Amino acid sequence: MLEIRDLHVKFHNREREAVSGVSLTIGDGEIVGLVGESGSGKTVTAMSIAGLLPRKQCTLSGEILLDGQDLLHAERAVLRSLLGKRIGVVFQEPMSAMDPLMRVGEQVGEVLRIHTALGREERKARVLEALQDVELPDPAAVYEKYPHELSGGMLQRAMIAAAMVIHPSLLLLDEPTTALDVTIQAQILDLLKKLNAEYGISMMFISHNLNVVRKLCSRVAVMQRGELVETGTTDDVFFHPQHPYTRHLIEAIPTRGRRKETA
């Protein structure tokens, strides 16, 4: 469904490439994890897919194909029609990612307003459905609230709803749980699993937290300094890491006194 071929991204004001020759595929309904430390290029990769990089400050080369359609070299108008509709994005910090002066319900329905011809009432109905899907208690109340009136966990659910309400093919999640409490993290992960199972939506889950990735993703890709150093199924990568960097990452996971499971 999504195919990245030999992606290179270089920012004008940096020496080395942010992304060097990354190739990755995401199949229909797959949840792929993209892991690495800060600066590894994982966020840049995701932003390239969504076309959210500032064009004037970097050069891109390679191909990014969404069901065969090249996103990288597409016209801005074409990209804009896809963004939100077929590709949804969930960002790290829900509180700042939302417009503080717009009610949550309206924001969740924004993609519908932009990409569909649905009327106000219809959009509201869909939004309420979506809010229920993400397991928010009392969707009608949440609809009327402003972002600062909700907790981080609830906001992130709303953000997921905002991306999901239009049933996109691909969901990009950039460290969506990093800013949340650990217990909430687990709930969000379960929610994402449920949505994936129910709607068959493909997901790219970015994180530096390997535990989280392990719980959710079926395949994992490891990035280091702009390069993709290892890919494989979650089990493969975790139990039989090939690349020294991967091993290094895995060894760094804190365990609770149990023996580390490495090859």
Next chain:
Amino acid sequence: MKYAAKRIFTLLLTMIIVSFLTFAAFELVSGDPAQTMLGTQATPERLALLREELGLNRPFFARYSSWLAGFFSGDLGVSYNYRQPVWSLIAPKLEITLCMCFVSFLLITVISIPLGIYSARWTSGPINAVRTAFNQLCMAVPPFFTGILVSWGFGILLRMFTPGDFPGLHEQFGASLKYLFFAAICLSIPRIAMTVRMMRSTVIGEMNKAYVRTAISRGNDRRGVLMTHVLKNSLVAAVTFLGQTMAEIVGGSIVVEQVFGIPGLGRMLVASIANRDYPVVQTIVVILAFWVVLTGTIADLLNQSIDPRLRLGGHA
């Protein structure tokens, strides 16, 4: 609603403090009003009589409270210079000044807001440099200078109005407004420059915020982002600034009135200061103070309705 009540209470409290301080300050400075009014030739008996008449023998607080009450009853004392009740002297001038200030405010708002938003496009490059330099230039040219030029250019040269000959507000409203318009332009230019700059930097600041990226990720184009999200978020800073603008304009009007020969509040204030006509000065000061506090309060209340985070004394 609670916040509104709190704000209005603050306004009243401030006014009480300001009026008290003003009254006390002028008490200290003004000496004996009876003496000032009757001159040095006055006999002690006449002085005593006048003092009794003016109630100058009452204790400080009694005089202060009756003066304060005068703001509601319209009795604000008598001008030393004109021997006229202060309020009847000031009222027509207040009207004119307010008119001019409103025209100026309208000009500023209508021109600056769109210009400011539009110029947010350029954050670097030659266009930006030219804009910045021009902006600084507009802020550098004093209103009384442009006033002289405009007065001569449009008044004497082009005969669009007769400088120095202000048609009465009640007698010829249209002609008066046209007259005030030219004055208002000169008054507004520096403030327009400042407002454009404020608006521009506010919009640029908002465009760099995280929610803009979210909006783009949903498929908004630049115009959509601006109209749907950024504009409203920029409004709070704009409203606050415009509130301050309304207060600043009154300050600037003083000079412009002089240049254009407009019989407004500012000219009266200056003349009264020069003549040490304290009852008039006192009253005008309090009126101006009230104006400043009022505009600030209105701006705050407006912002409260725009940004829900500001309600109940919270912070954005």
Next chain:
Amino acid sequence: MNKKRFNGYLTAGLLITGILVLLTVIGAFYTPYDPTAMSGAAKFQGPSFAHFFGTDNFGRDIFSRVLKGTGTTLTIALATVAIGAVVGTAVGAVTGYFGGAVDEVLMRLNDALTAFPSILLALLVISLVGPGNKYNVVLALGIVFIPSFARVTRMSFASLRDTNYILGARLMGAKSGRILLVHMLPNTMRVVLPAITIGFNNAVLAEASMSFLGIGVTPPDASLGYMLSEAQGMFTSAPWYALFTGLMIALLVFGVGLIGEGLQQLEREVA
């Protein structure tokens, strides 16, 4: 690598202001003509080599008058800003660093004061101390400018107070006075400097306005504002008087304004 961009604003601003200041300083010692010398024969002359800016209705050389006037304006503005900056910084430093109830009260007072247009406050002070005297003008304006400087430094000191850098100094036993002067003041300079440029411009415009109105500086100490009020009357017969006087004010404020922009750009590049 970020290239250091050519700071056009700063350069242009310093150039313009520098030239004006130079001219003014020279003018303090030498002017082509005595600024007050009247000459019936030389009335209403346009700009020429003999009289760069022409003459006015009394036959006085405008160029000399403008030089002297700019000097007065500059002196008053600098004195005003000095008072405002020194006293304001001191007040802001102390309240920002020590905080507490005094800080709260002063902050409220400050908010109330800065809401007023400075010219109104200046007029108020002048009406209390008496108009006409140039020292009173400096005093009035200086007082008026104290709150804005106080606010700027207070914010800076209050935010620096809790930084690790300062906490470290306190842990090492440095006394408050030393901390304020040696550690915090230099950091605050970065915010105070732009405030000084803005304050200077406001002072120039405020003083010019007041002198124009006749309650600022009056003869024999001619300032540009007063000269402009004179010039208005004879605009039809000697427009260059008003033109050059006004242009001088504008140029001075413009130059300093550009310096301010340049400083802002420097801040952006460092950040």
